[in-house]
Amino acid sequence: MLNELTLATATNADISQNPALRAEDFPVVINDLTVAYRDKAVLQDVDVVIPKGQLCAIIGPNGAGKSTLIKAVLNLIPSAAGTVRIFGKPYVHQRRLVGYVPQRTSVDWDFPTTALDVVMMGAYGRLGWVKRPGKHERELAMHCLAQLGMADYADRQISQLSGGQQQRVFLARALVQDAELYLMDEPFVGVDALTEKAIIALLQALRARGKTVVCVHHDLDSAPDYFDWLVLLNVRLIAAGPFSSTFTSDNLHKTYGGSMKSAIRHIQHFEDEHRKLSTAN
Amino acid sequence: MSIFTELFTDYTLRNVALGSALLGVVSGVLGCFAVLRRQGLIGDALAHAALPGICIAYLLTGAKTPLVLMLGAAVSGWIGVWALLRLVQHTRIKEDAALGIVLSAFFGFGILLLTFISRRNDANQAGLDKYLFGQAATLTTGDVEAMAVLGMIALVLVAVFFKELKILAFDSEFAASLGFNTHAINLLLTTLIVVAIVIGLRTVGVVLMAAMLIGPAVAARQWTNKLSVMCALAALFGALAGVSGALISISESRLPTGPMVILSMTVIAAFSVFFAPARGLVWEWVQLARHRAQLRRGLAAGK
Numbered sequence A: 001m002l003n004e005l006t007l008a009t010a011t012n013a014d015i016s017q018n019p020a021l022r023a024e025d026f027p028v029v030i031n032d033l034t035v036a037y038r039d040k041a042v043l044q045d046v047d048v049v050i051p052k053g054q055l056c057a058i059i060g061p062n063g064a065g066k067s068t069l070i071k072a073v074l075n076l077i078p079s080a081a082g083t084v085r086i087f088g089k090p091y092v093h094q095r096r097l098v099g100y101v102p103q104r105t106s107v108d109w110d111f112p113t114t115a116l117d118v119v120m121m122g123a124y125g126r127l128g129w130v131k132r133p134g135k136h137e138r139e140l141a142m143h144c145l146a147q148l149g150m151a152d153y154a155d156r157q158i159s160q161l162s163g164g165q166q167q168r169v170f171l172a173r174a175l176v177q178d179a180e181l182y183l184m185d186e187p188f189v190g191v192d193a194l195t196e197k198a199i200i201a202l203l204q205a206l207r208a209r210g211k212t213v214v215c216v217h218h219d220l221d222s223a224p225d226y227f228d229w230l231v232l233l234n235v236r237l238i239a240a241g242p243f244s245s246t247f248t249s250d251n252l253h254k255t256y257g258g259s260m261k262s263a264i265r266h267i268q269h270f271e272d273e274h275r276k277l278s279t280a281n
Numbered sequence B: 001m002s003i004f005t006e007l008f009t010d011y012t013l014r015n016v017a018l019g020s021a022l023l024g025v026v027s028g029v030l031g032c033f034a035v036l037r038r039q040g041l042i043g044d045a046l047a048h049a050a051l052p053g054i055c056i057a058y059l060l061t062g063a064k065t066p067l068v069l070m071l072g073a074a075v076s077g078w079i080g081v082w083a084l085l086r087l088v089q090h091t092r093i094k095e096d097a098a099l100g101i102v103l104s105a106f107f108g109f110g111i112l113l114l115t116f117i118s119r120r121n122d123a124n125q126a127g128l129d130k131y132l133f134g135q136a137a138t139l140t141t142g143d144v145e146a147m148a149v150l151g152m153i154a155l156v157l158v159a160v161f162f163k164e165l166k167i168l169a170f171d172s173e174f175a176a177s178l179g180f181n182t183h184a185i186n187l188l189l190t191t192l193i194v195v196a197i198v199i200g201l202r203t204v205g206v207v208l209m210a211a212m213l214i215g216p217a218v219a220a221r222q223w224t225n226k227l228s229v230m231c232a233l234a235a236l237f238g239a240l241a242g243v244s245g246a247l248i249s250i251s252e253s254r255l256p257t258g259p260m261v262i263l264s265m266t267v268i269a270a271f272s273v274f275f276a277p278a279r280g281l282v283w284e285w286v287q288l289a290r291h292r293a294q295l296r297r298g299l300a301a302g303k
Helices: A004-008 A012-017 A066-073 A091-097 A115-127 A135-147 A163-176 A193-208 A249-256 A261-280 B002-009 B011-036 B040-061 B066-090 B095-118 B141-160 B162-177 B182-204 B209-223 B227-251 B257-275 B281-302
Strands: A028-037 A040-050 A055-059 A081-086 A098-101 A181-185 A212-216 A229-234 A236-242
Touching: A028 A066, A040 A066, A040 A229, A055 A066, A055 A193, A066 A081, A066 A181, A066 A212, A066 A229, A081 A091, A091 A098, A091 A115, A098 A163, A098 B162, A115 A135, A115 A163, A115 B162, A135 A163, A163 A181, A163 A193, A193 A212, A229 A249, A236 A249, B011 B040, B011 B141, B011 B162, B011 B182, B011 B209, B011 B227, B040 B066, B040 B095, B040 B182, B040 B209, B066 B095, B066 B141, B066 B182, B141 B162, B141 B182, B162 B182, B182 B209, B182 B227, B182 B257, B209 B227, B209 B257, B227 B257, B257 B281
Parallel strands: A040 A236, A055 A212, A055 A229, A098 A181, A181 A212
Antiparallel strands: A028 A040, A028 A081, A229 A236
């Protein structure tokens, strides 16, 4: 019988060799992934295993390849080497199991459309070519907007939404995809406190339903409160694993280099708290 | 006034009006997607790149058959866009520079061919230079029929693939993650833009054709926040500009049609930019003045 610890600490080699570890329990298995733009490696030999039901943060400095990692998993950019498996199979066979939240700033919010219309785009994948969204898609989209507290804004032109509301529209669109694995690129960047709360509530609800969420994340302060799995990245993989055992000052040193003193302070604070908690238990 | 009664009786006038309306509708609708994708200037490269194609098609066949010249225009326009996209993708040249290179290289070659043809003392060549600035007065029923067939095909394809074109224009990476072949949708869009430009070449000409893609879309965006309405309005504005420009050009001493159409379009676009509710500049100024007055009153009351 497998316990949670075996799942949580499984490596690439374990998954391919140990027949007791089932591919369905691993939403993301990345093997030796290398991505290059022209002659520059953006990601190099990255190995990552993310077990099911985790809220996982991808953390690293600017230019560490965090967004690139997500895009490579989604097959949006070609990889020079390595493989990515989504629940045991290549992404192209598993699209319906994956929801995607791109960076909010990646689109033109002055596009002539409404919040509801954007959210309905989450159903386009299931609809396939030519078929138009109908009553069912409209109701589903309304339901997902409501889940993010945005029901009143359904008919609002998207340029009239605040940054946080735009982010919630993007999250609602991913919910419409009804996926098992959600990949989110910086969902917390530039949002108001209300939106931040709504996103956290959503992430926890998704986890409670056994879904897996992978977020590119910037804020070292909030990360320990939100996530339970961590991938530290700086072109190469620095460390990956359960949050508390991976979020160490040593690992952050390696990720950000020695210069990032403030990062280190955060960690020491976190480690102190962690120690206090463990001793109290 | 007489021109409007003649519109329904005069053979030339009817062709001109129908042809320019068609060109306006098709370029208006496709221009919406081009502009929203921030690819308005691709139309410019494409239109200029069509000129050598027209000349080569004429040199090869020795005749000015409308469909053959249209085909020549489409093929070389396509090659122009292809060269442009390749340059951006495979070199470090930025898009605006690549556009400048492709546009002027193809257009220069086209002018060279045009000069070469005009020096051959070949009576048949007269009128080929009308493709530079357009001449609606020479439209025949055959031209209009060819334009109508091509235009209908383009509009039907837009209607069928509306959802795909919309998601490509709004968020192409998300579309790709859903499994849509964004290269195929992009190819479709570019091909349809080629069709729109080819339809307009005879009337507006290669130099100004891109404005007929951009103008109606910019004007229509001012009046609505819905893509489908924007497409319909752009079609209407395009047709309006096309017909009025063409009629002005043939009623007054045969001015070139292209500039007249574009000037009409500019009037519509300028009016929209200033006076459209909510997005119009005048509206914004009024709002700003109102806020200022309110603030001043508030400050005065505070004292």
